[in-house]
Amino acid sequence: MIFGSTGQLGSDLIKVFKNDFSVIGVKKSQINLLDYFKIERFVLKEKPRIIINAAAYTKVEQAEIQIEQAFKINALGAYYLAKAAEKCGAIFVHFSTDYVFSGKKKFYTEADQPEPLNIYGWSKFFGEILVRSACQKYYLIRTSALFGNKKSRQKINFVEKILSAAKTSRQIKVVANLITSPTYSLDLAAKVRELLIKKPPFGIYHITNSGYCSWYEFSKMIIELKHLAVKIRPVKNKNKTIKRPRSVILINKNLKKNHFSLLPSWQDALKRYLIIN
Numbered sequence: 001m002i003f004g005s006t007g008q009l010g011s012d013l014i015k016v017f018k019n020d021f022s023v024i025g026v027k028k029s030q031i032n033l034l035d036y037f038k039i040e041r042f043v044l045k046e047k048p049r050i051i052i053n054a055a056a057y058t059k060v061e062q063a064e065i066q067i068e069q070a071f072k073i074n075a076l077g078a079y080y081l082a083k084a085a086e087k088c089g090a091i092f093v094h095f096s097t098d099y100v101f102s103g104k105k106k107f108y109t110e111a112d113q114p115e116p117l118n119i120y121g122w123s124k125f126f127g128e129i130l131v132r133s134a135c136q137k138y139y140l141i142r143t144s145a146l147f148g149n150k151k152s153r154q155k156i157n158f159v160e161k162i163l164s165a166a167k168t169s170r171q172i173k174v175v176a177n178l179i180t181s182p183t184y185s186l187d188l189a190a191k192v193r194e195l196l197i198k199k200p201p202f203g204i205y206h207i208t209n210s211g212y213c214s215w216y217e218f219s220k221m222i223i224e225l226k227h228l229a230v231k232i233r234p235v236k237n238k239n240k241t242i243k244r245p246r247s248v249i250l251i252n253k254n255l256k257k258n259h260f261s262l263l264p265s266w267q268d269a270l271k272r273y274l275i276i277n
Protein backbone atom coordinates (compact mmCIF):
# COMPACT_ATOMS: atom_id res chain seq x y z
CA MET A 1 0.00 0.00 0.00
CA ILE A 2 1.61 3.26 -1.15
CA PHE A 3 0.51 6.62 0.29
CA GLY A 4 1.38 9.74 -1.70
CA SER A 5 0.80 7.88 -4.98
CA THR A 6 0.46 11.12 -6.98
CA GLY A 7 3.85 12.47 -5.88
CA GLN A 8 7.19 12.34 -7.63
CA LEU A 9 8.55 9.39 -5.65
CA GLY A 10 5.13 7.82 -5.01
CA SER A 11 4.38 7.52 -8.73
CA ASP A 12 7.81 5.99 -9.42
CA LEU A 13 7.31 3.51 -6.56
CA ILE A 14 4.04 2.42 -8.17
CA LYS A 15 5.78 2.02 -11.53
CA VAL A 16 8.50 -0.16 -9.99
CA PHE A 17 6.33 -2.27 -7.67
CA LYS A 18 3.33 -2.93 -9.90
CA ASN A 19 4.98 -5.73 -11.94
CA ASP A 20 5.46 -8.18 -9.11
CA PHE A 21 3.53 -6.79 -6.15
CA SER A 22 -0.18 -6.24 -5.80
CA VAL A 23 -0.17 -2.47 -5.27
CA ILE A 24 -2.79 -0.19 -3.74
CA GLY A 25 -1.92 3.45 -4.43
CA VAL A 26 -3.53 5.95 -2.05
CA LYS A 27 -4.09 9.61 -3.01
CA LYS A 28 -4.69 12.56 -0.69
CA SER A 29 -8.20 12.89 -2.13
CA GLN A 30 -8.96 9.33 -0.93
CA ILE A 31 -7.29 9.48 2.49
CA ASN A 32 -5.75 12.51 4.14
CA LEU A 33 -2.75 11.63 6.30
CA LEU A 34 -4.31 13.63 9.11
CA ASP A 35 -7.39 11.40 9.35
CA TYR A 36 -6.22 8.62 11.65
CA PHE A 37 -9.54 6.78 11.89
CA LYS A 38 -9.91 6.60 8.11
CA ILE A 39 -6.32 5.34 7.80
CA GLU A 40 -6.87 2.69 10.45
CA ARG A 41 -10.18 1.52 8.98
CA PHE A 42 -8.69 1.24 5.49
CA VAL A 43 -5.50 -0.49 6.60
CA LEU A 44 -7.29 -3.02 8.80
CA LYS A 45 -9.69 -3.79 5.93
CA GLU A 46 -6.99 -4.24 3.26
CA LYS A 47 -4.38 -5.86 5.56
CA PRO A 48 -1.31 -4.88 3.47
CA ARG A 49 2.02 -6.63 4.13
CA ILE A 50 3.87 -3.40 3.45
CA ILE A 51 2.86 0.25 3.90
CA ILE A 52 4.99 2.86 2.13
CA ASN A 53 4.66 6.52 3.01
CA ALA A 54 5.74 8.67 0.07
CA ALA A 55 3.35 11.46 1.13
CA ALA A 56 4.79 14.57 2.73
CA TYR A 57 4.68 18.33 2.97
CA THR A 58 7.62 19.14 0.67
CA LYS A 59 7.41 22.93 0.18
CA VAL A 60 10.66 23.72 1.98
CA GLU A 61 10.45 27.55 1.89
CA GLN A 62 6.70 27.72 2.52
CA ALA A 63 7.14 25.53 5.61
CA GLU A 64 8.71 28.53 7.37
CA ILE A 65 5.23 30.14 7.22
CA GLN A 66 2.94 27.09 7.22
CA ILE A 67 4.67 25.67 10.29
CA GLU A 68 1.64 23.88 11.72
CA GLN A 69 0.75 22.30 8.39
CA ALA A 70 4.33 21.06 7.84
CA PHE A 71 4.51 19.48 11.31
CA LYS A 72 1.04 17.97 11.02
CA ILE A 73 1.72 16.19 7.72
CA ASN A 74 5.42 15.32 8.19
CA ALA A 75 5.29 14.34 11.86
CA LEU A 76 1.74 13.52 12.92
CA GLY A 77 0.73 12.04 9.54
CA ALA A 78 3.83 9.83 9.52
CA TYR A 79 3.02 8.74 13.08
CA TYR A 80 -0.54 7.80 12.14
CA LEU A 81 0.63 5.60 9.26
CA ALA A 82 3.34 3.98 11.41
CA LYS A 83 0.78 3.28 14.13
CA ALA A 84 -1.64 1.71 11.64
CA ALA A 85 1.20 -0.39 10.18
CA GLU A 86 2.09 -1.65 13.63
CA LYS A 87 -1.54 -2.50 14.31
CA CYS A 88 -1.89 -4.66 11.19
CA GLY A 89 1.63 -6.14 11.39
CA ALA A 90 2.86 -4.50 8.16
CA ILE A 91 6.41 -3.40 7.39
CA PHE A 92 6.49 0.41 7.31
CA VAL A 93 8.66 2.33 4.83
CA HIS A 94 9.06 6.04 5.48
CA PHE A 95 11.13 8.72 3.71
CA SER A 96 13.12 11.47 5.32
CA THR A 97 15.65 13.98 4.13
CA ASP A 98 19.25 15.24 4.21
CA TYR A 99 17.72 18.43 5.67
CA VAL A 100 17.58 16.77 9.11
CA PHE A 101 21.33 17.59 9.22
CA SER A 102 23.01 20.98 9.62
CA GLY A 103 25.78 20.46 7.07
CA LYS A 104 28.47 21.46 9.57
CA LYS A 105 30.40 18.26 8.89
CA LYS A 106 29.60 17.55 5.21
CA PHE A 107 29.47 13.71 5.29
CA TYR A 108 26.72 12.00 7.33
CA THR A 109 26.08 8.34 8.08
CA GLU A 110 22.90 6.84 9.51
CA ALA A 111 24.48 6.99 12.99
CA ASP A 112 24.90 10.78 12.99
CA GLN A 113 22.66 12.92 15.16
CA PRO A 114 20.20 15.16 13.25
CA GLU A 115 20.39 18.89 13.87
CA PRO A 116 17.98 20.58 11.44
CA LEU A 117 18.32 24.25 10.45
CA ASN A 118 14.81 24.93 9.20
CA ILE A 119 11.14 24.07 9.83
CA TYR A 120 10.93 21.49 7.04
CA GLY A 121 13.99 19.73 8.49
CA TRP A 122 12.54 19.82 12.01
CA SER A 123 9.16 18.53 10.83
CA LYS A 124 10.84 15.59 9.07
CA PHE A 125 13.05 14.90 12.10
CA PHE A 126 9.98 14.82 14.35
CA GLY A 127 8.43 12.42 11.83
CA GLU A 128 11.48 10.14 12.19
CA ILE A 129 11.22 10.15 16.00
CA LEU A 130 7.50 9.38 15.93
CA VAL A 131 7.81 6.62 13.32
CA ARG A 132 10.54 4.93 15.37
CA SER A 133 8.39 5.15 18.49
CA ALA A 134 5.20 3.86 16.83
CA CYS A 135 6.39 0.73 15.04
CA GLN A 136 9.08 -1.90 15.18
CA LYS A 137 9.29 -3.07 11.58
CA TYR A 138 10.39 0.10 9.79
CA TYR A 139 12.76 1.15 7.04
CA LEU A 140 13.41 4.85 7.48
CA ILE A 141 15.04 6.06 4.29
CA ARG A 142 16.83 9.39 4.06
CA THR A 143 17.40 10.75 0.57
CA SER A 144 18.29 14.07 -1.09
CA ALA A 145 17.50 16.41 -4.01
CA LEU A 146 14.97 14.17 -5.77
CA PHE A 147 14.20 14.48 -9.46
CA GLY A 148 11.72 12.15 -11.14
CA ASN A 149 8.38 11.82 -12.85
CA LYS A 150 7.73 15.39 -13.99
CA LYS A 151 4.05 14.83 -14.66
CA SER A 152 3.39 13.74 -11.09
CA ARG A 153 3.44 16.96 -9.13
CA GLN A 154 2.12 20.50 -9.13
CA LYS A 155 5.58 21.92 -8.39
CA ILE A 156 8.31 21.08 -10.91
CA ASN A 157 11.61 19.43 -10.04
CA PHE A 158 15.00 21.18 -10.32
CA VAL A 159 15.92 19.65 -13.70
CA GLU A 160 12.67 20.88 -15.24
CA LYS A 161 13.13 24.31 -13.61
CA ILE A 162 16.52 24.70 -15.32
CA LEU A 163 15.17 23.47 -18.68
CA SER A 164 12.24 25.83 -18.42
CA ALA A 165 14.49 28.80 -17.51
CA ALA A 166 16.73 27.90 -20.46
CA LYS A 167 13.81 28.51 -22.84
CA THR A 168 13.58 32.19 -21.91
CA SER A 169 17.04 33.21 -20.61
CA ARG A 170 20.54 33.15 -22.11
CA GLN A 171 22.12 33.19 -18.67
CA ILE A 172 20.93 31.44 -15.50
CA LYS A 173 22.33 32.13 -12.03
CA VAL A 174 22.60 29.05 -9.81
CA VAL A 175 23.97 28.67 -6.27
CA ALA A 176 27.43 27.15 -6.15
CA ASN A 177 27.95 26.91 -2.39
CA LEU A 178 25.22 24.37 -1.56
CA ILE A 179 26.31 20.76 -2.10
CA THR A 180 24.06 17.71 -2.41
CA SER A 181 23.68 14.29 -4.05
CA PRO A 182 20.97 14.62 -6.73
CA THR A 183 18.86 11.46 -6.67
CA TYR A 184 16.63 9.99 -9.38
CA SER A 185 13.40 8.85 -7.73
CA LEU A 186 13.16 5.87 -10.14
CA ASP A 187 16.57 4.60 -8.92
CA LEU A 188 15.50 5.15 -5.32
CA ALA A 189 12.22 3.29 -5.90
CA ALA A 190 14.10 0.32 -7.42
CA LYS A 191 16.43 0.14 -4.41
CA VAL A 192 13.45 0.26 -2.03
CA ARG A 193 11.96 -2.71 -3.90
CA GLU A 194 15.25 -4.60 -3.52
CA LEU A 195 15.30 -3.74 0.19
CA LEU A 196 11.80 -5.13 0.64
CA ILE A 197 12.66 -8.33 -1.21
CA LYS A 198 15.95 -9.00 0.62
CA LYS A 199 14.76 -7.62 3.97
CA PRO A 200 17.96 -6.52 5.71
CA PRO A 201 17.66 -5.51 9.41
CA PHE A 202 15.07 -2.78 10.05
CA GLY A 203 16.34 0.73 10.76
CA ILE A 204 17.62 3.85 9.04
CA TYR A 205 19.05 3.67 5.50
CA HIS A 206 20.59 6.52 3.51
CA ILE A 207 19.83 6.04 -0.20
CA THR A 208 21.06 8.53 -2.80
CA ASN A 209 22.67 8.37 -6.22
CA SER A 210 26.46 8.18 -5.87
CA GLY A 211 28.67 11.27 -5.91
CA TYR A 212 27.81 14.87 -5.12
CA CYS A 213 27.89 18.33 -6.65
CA SER A 214 26.77 21.91 -6.19
CA TRP A 215 23.47 23.00 -7.70
CA TYR A 216 25.62 25.02 -10.14
CA GLU A 217 27.49 21.88 -11.30
CA PHE A 218 24.20 19.99 -11.53
CA SER A 219 22.71 22.74 -13.74
CA LYS A 220 25.80 22.84 -15.97
CA MET A 221 25.47 19.09 -16.58
CA ILE A 222 21.76 19.46 -17.46
CA ILE A 223 22.52 22.19 -20.01
CA GLU A 224 25.48 20.26 -21.49
CA LEU A 225 23.52 17.05 -21.88
CA LYS A 226 20.72 18.91 -23.64
CA HIS A 227 23.23 20.83 -25.83
CA LEU A 228 21.62 24.15 -24.95
CA ALA A 229 23.29 27.49 -25.67
CA VAL A 230 22.77 28.89 -22.19
CA LYS A 231 25.40 30.16 -19.77
CA ILE A 232 25.17 29.01 -16.16
CA ARG A 233 26.64 31.54 -13.74
CA PRO A 234 27.71 30.47 -10.22
CA VAL A 235 26.37 32.62 -7.37
CA LYS A 236 26.36 32.41 -3.57
CA ASN A 237 23.19 31.45 -1.73
CA LYS A 238 21.95 34.73 -0.27
CA ASN A 239 18.45 33.63 0.71
CA LYS A 240 17.82 35.24 4.10
CA THR A 241 14.31 33.85 4.56
CA ILE A 242 15.42 30.25 5.14
CA LYS A 243 18.56 28.57 6.48
CA ARG A 244 19.77 25.63 4.40
CA PRO A 245 22.60 23.22 5.18
CA ARG A 246 25.60 24.20 3.02
CA SER A 247 26.70 20.71 2.34
CA VAL A 248 25.13 17.40 3.28
CA ILE A 249 26.34 14.20 1.66
CA LEU A 250 24.53 11.13 2.90
CA ILE A 251 26.93 8.20 3.17
CA ASN A 252 24.94 5.06 2.21
CA LYS A 253 26.72 3.09 4.93
CA ASN A 254 23.94 0.68 5.89
CA LEU A 255 23.34 -0.35 2.27
CA LYS A 256 27.04 -1.23 1.98
CA LYS A 257 27.12 -2.98 5.36
CA ASN A 258 24.23 -5.21 4.26
CA HIS A 259 25.88 -6.05 0.91
CA PHE A 260 23.64 -3.97 -1.34
CA SER A 261 25.10 -2.31 -4.42
CA LEU A 262 25.05 1.48 -4.28
CA LEU A 263 23.00 3.54 -6.73
CA PRO A 264 24.72 4.67 -9.96
CA SER A 265 26.29 8.14 -10.12
CA TRP A 266 24.02 11.19 -10.27
CA GLN A 267 25.45 11.95 -13.75
CA ASP A 268 24.40 8.52 -15.03
CA ALA A 269 20.96 8.95 -13.43
CA LEU A 270 20.53 12.40 -14.99
CA LYS A 271 21.38 11.05 -18.47
CA ARG A 272 18.74 8.32 -18.12
CA TYR A 273 16.16 10.79 -16.78
CA LEU A 274 16.72 13.16 -19.72
CA ILE A 275 16.34 10.34 -22.26
CA ILE A 276 12.84 9.40 -21.10
CA ASN A 277 11.56 12.85 -20.10
Ligand SMILES: NC(=O)c1ccc[n+]([C@@H]2O[C@H](COP(=O)([O-])OP(=O)(O)OC[C@H]3O[C@@H](n4cnc5c(N)ncnc54)[C@H](OP(=O)(O)O)[C@@H]3O)[C@@H](O)[C@H]2O)c1
Nearest residue numbers: 004006007008009028032033055056058095097143145146
Ligand atom coordinates in the same frame (compact mmCIF):
# COMPACT_ATOMS: atom_id res chain seq x y z
N1 LIG B 1 11.78 16.32 -3.31
C1 LIG B 1 12.99 16.25 -2.77
O1 LIG B 1 13.95 16.88 -3.24
C2 LIG B 1 13.22 15.40 -1.53
C3 LIG B 1 14.50 15.37 -0.95
C4 LIG B 1 14.71 14.58 0.18
C5 LIG B 1 13.68 13.85 0.73
N2 LIG B 1 12.43 13.91 0.16
C6 LIG B 1 11.35 13.15 0.77
O2 LIG B 1 10.93 12.16 -0.16
C7 LIG B 1 9.52 11.92 -0.03
C8 LIG B 1 8.83 12.08 -1.38
O3 LIG B 1 9.03 13.40 -1.87
P1 LIG B 1 8.45 13.88 -3.29
O4 LIG B 1 9.40 14.86 -3.86
O5 LIG B 1 8.03 12.69 -4.07
O6 LIG B 1 7.15 14.67 -2.81
P2 LIG B 1 5.97 15.31 -3.72
O7 LIG B 1 6.23 15.09 -5.15
O8 LIG B 1 5.79 16.71 -3.22
O9 LIG B 1 4.70 14.43 -3.32
C9 LIG B 1 4.13 14.50 -2.06
C10 LIG B 1 2.88 13.66 -2.05
O10 LIG B 1 2.27 13.77 -0.75
C11 LIG B 1 0.88 13.98 -0.93
N3 LIG B 1 0.33 14.66 0.25
C12 LIG B 1 0.63 15.90 0.70
N4 LIG B 1 -0.10 16.19 1.80
C13 LIG B 1 -0.86 15.09 2.06
C14 LIG B 1 -1.82 14.77 3.05
N5 LIG B 1 -2.17 15.63 4.02
N6 LIG B 1 -2.43 13.55 3.00
C15 LIG B 1 -2.11 12.66 2.03
N7 LIG B 1 -1.20 12.91 1.06
C16 LIG B 1 -0.58 14.12 1.07
C17 LIG B 1 0.79 14.83 -2.18
O11 LIG B 1 -0.52 14.81 -2.71
P3 LIG B 1 -1.07 16.10 -3.52
O12 LIG B 1 -0.14 16.26 -4.69
O13 LIG B 1 -2.47 15.71 -3.87
O14 LIG B 1 -0.99 17.25 -2.56
C18 LIG B 1 1.81 14.09 -3.06
O15 LIG B 1 1.23 12.94 -3.63
C19 LIG B 1 9.04 12.89 1.06
O16 LIG B 1 9.03 12.24 2.30
C20 LIG B 1 10.11 13.97 1.08
O17 LIG B 1 10.19 14.62 2.32
C21 LIG B 1 12.18 14.66 -0.96
